[in-house]
Amino acid sequence: MNAEVTPCRIDIAQDRLDDLRERLERTIWPAPLPGDDWDTGVPTGWLRELADHWRTGYDWRAAEARLNAYPQFTTVIDGQRVHFLHVRSPEPDAFPLVLTHGWPGSVVEFLDLIGPLTEPAAHGGDRADAFHLVIPSLPGFGFSGPTGDAGWDTNRIALAWAELMRRLGYDRYGAHGGDIGAAVSPQLGRVAPDRVAGVHVNGGPGPMPPLPLPEEELATLSDLERDRVRRIEAFMQEEFGYIAIQSTRPQTLAYGLTDSPVGQLAWLMDKFREWTCPREALPDQIIDRDRLLTNATIYWLTGTAGSAAYVGYAQDSAWGAQQENSGTPTGSIVFAHDVGICRYAETENTITRWVDVDRGGHFAALEEPELLTVDLRAFFRDLRS
Numbered sequence: 001m002n003a004e005v006t007p008c009r010i011d012i013a014q015d016r017l018d019d020l021r022e023r024l025e026r027t028i029w030p031a032p033l034p035g036d037d038w039d040t041g042v043p044t045g046w047l048r049e050l051a052d053h054w055r056t057g058y059d060w061r062a063a064e065a066r067l068n069a070y071p072q073f074t075t076v077i078d079g080q081r082v083h084f085l086h087v088r089s090p091e092p093d094a095f096p097l098v099l100t101h102g103w104p105g106s107v108v109e110f111l112d113l114i115g116p117l118t119e120p121a122a123h124g125g126d127r128a129d130a131f132h133l134v135i136p137s138l139p140g141f142g143f144s145g146p147t148g149d150a151g152w153d154t155n156r157i158a159l160a161w162a163e164l165m166r167r168l169g170y171d172r173y174g175a176h177g178g179d180i181g182a183a184v185s186p187q188l189g190r191v192a193p194d195r196v197a198g199v200h201v202n203g204g205p206g207p208m209p210p211l212p213l214p215e216e217e218l219a220t221l222s223d224l225e226r227d228r229v230r231r232i233e234a235f236m237q238e239e240f241g242y243i244a245i246q247s248t249r250p251q252t253l254a255y256g257l258t259d260s261p262v263g264q265l266a267w268l269m270d271k272f273r274e275w276t277c278p279r280e281a282l283p284d285q286i287i288d289r290d291r292l293l294t295n296a297t298i299y300w301l302t303g304t305a306g307s308a309a310y311v312g313y314a315q316d317s318a319w320g321a322q323q324e325n326s327g328t329p330t331g332s333i334v335f336a337h338d339v340g341i342c343r344y345a346e347t348e349n350t351i352t353r354w355v356d357v358d359r360g361g362h363f364a365a366l367e368e369p370e371l372l373t374v375d376l377r378a379f380f381r382d383l384r385s
Contacts, residue, residue, distance in 0.1 A: 003167055005075045008083070009068050010143070012301055017060055020261055020300065024055040027262045038273060042266045046282065050269070051262050054293050063294040067107075070114065074143070075167060077160040080152070083107075083143035084136035086168065089118040091130035095197075095384045096170040097376075098134045098161055098188070102179020103312040104268040105363065106142045106298050107135050108291060109178075112369040117376065129377040131174075136164060138180060140311035145304035152311045154180075158187035162195065171195060174380050178202040178364055180312055186349055189328030198329045198352075198383040200376055202364035204340015205330055205349050207322075208232060221341075224356060228339040235339075239274060242267075246309035254306025257299075264305055265296050277337040277361035287366045323348045331379040335360030335368060353379050 032044040070085045085107060088094070097117070101109045110133075116123040117131045137144035139152045139160070161184065165173055174197050177185040182201035189196040199205070209229055218226060245253055257264040272283040272292060284292060299305055331353035334340045338361070342354045355375055360368040 002076055005073050005167055008072050008074050010064050010072070012060065012064065016301060020297075021055050023261050024051055027051065027260070029262075042270050042273070047262065047266055047269065050284065050289065050293075051265060053289065054261070054265070054296075058290055058293045058297075060294075060297055063108075063290070063297070066111065075164065077163050078156065079148055080139045080160070081144060082136055082139065082160060082164060084134055084164065085114075087114055087118050087133045087135070089130040089132050091119075091121075091127050093128070093384075094118070094130035094132045095380060096134065096165065096168075096173035097131040097380070098136070098165060098173060098175050098185075099365075100136065100157075100161070100175070100177035100181030100184045101138065101141075102177070102181050103141075103308055104271050104295070104299075105179065105366075106295050107137050108294050108298065109363065109365045110135050111291075113365055113373055113376075116369070116373045120377070123373075125373075125377060129381065131376075131380075132170075134165065134168060134170075134173075136161065138184075138308075138311060140307035141304055142298045142302050142308075145302050146307035147311060150310075154183045154187040155191065157184045158191045161188050162192040165192075165195070172197055174198045174200065174383065176200040176202075176376060179362065182206070186323070186326075186328070186330060189330070190324060190326040193326045193328055196326075196328050198331065198380055199349075200331045200333075200353075200379045202333050202335065202372060203338035203362060204332050204334055204342075205345050206340075207344055207348060208339070209341060209344050211236070225341050225343075228341055232339050242271070243313055247313035250306050250309035250314045253309060257305035258303050261296075261300050264300050265293075267305070268292075268296050268299065272363070275337055275362035276367060277335065277359065279337070286361070287363065291366065325350060329353075329383060331355075331375070333357060333364070333372065333375045335362070335364055335371075337361035 033040045036043045070087050072085050074081055074083050099110050120129045121127040140147040175185040175188045182203050185199045186205045189199045276283050276286045325348055327350050329352040330349040333355045335357045336359050364372045
């Protein structure tokens with residue numbers, strides 16, 4: 001087995017960037033539907049403005065330089081190229097931590113965490129809370145894409161992360177993730193319980209409550225928990241369409257998203273609007289628009305709309321299958337948009353810390369990086385030794 005870890009830099013050819021601008025300029029726009037609001041999808045007026053900024057104001061080279069400021073590598077694990085950032089803290093006793101993103105995200109989700117986590121003393125924290133960070137792109141996503149074969153479920157990804165950490169020389173470490181990362185990280189604790197000191201997620205590690213809940217069970221929930229159940233039910237009724245498409249026809253969807261940058265942008269922005277908090281705000285009022293565009297540009301330049309959907313949603317094995325409790329200490333911070341409920345999470349996880357927050361959305365590292373940083377430091381503080 002070739003276990004070589006190879007340094008890399010992102011260096012997109014200029015003709016690819018020129019092609020992106022030309023395609024944006026030649027976009028054939030649909031007529032807006034009545035009202036041109038978010039009820040029917042991404043509004044044409046708003047997306048036109050964002051796409052125009054992508055074409056004329058956004059600077060990929062600046063984003064590329066920001067990524068290249070951190071050490072990046074590739075390695076092949078289980079036949080799949082895996083791209084990752086590996087940022088070691090200057091603190092000699094720093095604790096290793098692997099951060100896993102989700103869909104529709106990428107490694108750029110975590111850029112604002114790198115400094116505070118690796119050099120806490122320089123960001124108002126205690127140097128004893130320092131981390132060495134490993135930030136991989138999920139198989140099929142971004143610079144880890146596309147995928148060469150099927151079967152990249154949470155278990156296989158977790159096994160790949162365990163092998164990645166072994167190759168980097170880390171015998172004991174922590175794991176954090178959101179969205180897909182909130183499923184992969186607990187699974188890493190299950191496949192490598194002797195090495196994973198603790199698992200931390202935002203949004204809850206699952207499982208979700210079995211719906212519909214009997215009235216007598218609903219009555220035992222708190223007001224906050226009942227609201228989360230209601231929002232899960234609303235999601236299944238009003239927002240499940242993207243999962244239905246991505247889990248059944250990812251290749252058909254990929255043709256449009258890989259050929260049209262505006263199509264790719266709209267597909268991603270729909271979820272950034274729905275899952276940020278407050279929902280009524282435009283996504284670029286909550287997350288820097290250039291960061292949103294860097295994320296979209298990575299999907300575009302790597303042509304991974306299909307493989308990201310395939311890995312995230314179109315696998316044969318059930319992402320929500322019943323899991324064994326590994327006994328690994330598990331912490332969760334649940335921001336206002338998200339719907340994790342502790343009593344159900346405890347059926348599969350050893351919950352040692354649960355924090356409910358009255359603000360913030362699904363994209364914790366992008367929306368509330370300071371709160372997430374504080375919670376990560378607090379959770380792992382007693383698990384380092």
